[in-house]
Amino acid sequence: MTTVTTDPTYSPRPSWLARTEAWMDARGKGAWIAAMVLGFIFFWPLGLALLAYMTWSKRMFSSKSCSRKSSRAMMSRSTGNRAFDAYKADTLRRLEEEQDNFEAFLERLREAKDKAEFDQFMDERAKRDETATNA
Known part of the structure; x- marks a missing residue:
């Protein structure tokens, strides 16, 4: 049996990826770059994946200044x-x-x-x- 909620303010808890992305966004472009550099240092495929994600999501080149x-x-x-x-x-x-x-x-x-x-x-x-x- 599934329960359907009618509360418009209800939202399921976001995934850990979504929470991590929101946390990084709150800290700005520098946090993304630091994470990418650390990714390259400790495990290069992770750094490459972060670079691809930042480029694809336009985080690398968006100017919010x-x-x-x-x-x-x-x-x-x-x-x-x-x-x-x-x-x-x-x-x-x-x-x-x-x-x-x-x-x-x-x-x-x-x-x-x-x-x-x-x-x-x-x-x-x-x-x-x-x-x-x-x-």
Whole structure:
């Protein structure tokens, strides 16, 4: 007799392979590469199998990094809702403008700090020269 469950939240426990894969994915690409290298060191067919799996499942070449170029490409993707896309574009434009203004502000702060340090150096040098000539 088979029992059929109607609970939509029920899911059978995943296999140890699925749990291992999820564990490795949670640790990132570095964990996969380390496992592959260790596989090659201890038992080369295991390393080769991991390399084949990583290549086949696109784990080796997928970039999940948050680089500026890839995040901008994702942000320019259309949702199909013109009002939302216009709002998103306007918000991104304002954020980029704020970022540019902040970077300009930081540059002015660096220049002011450099100028203050240089002025302090010149004042100390002038005082040193003045005491040397008076002595």
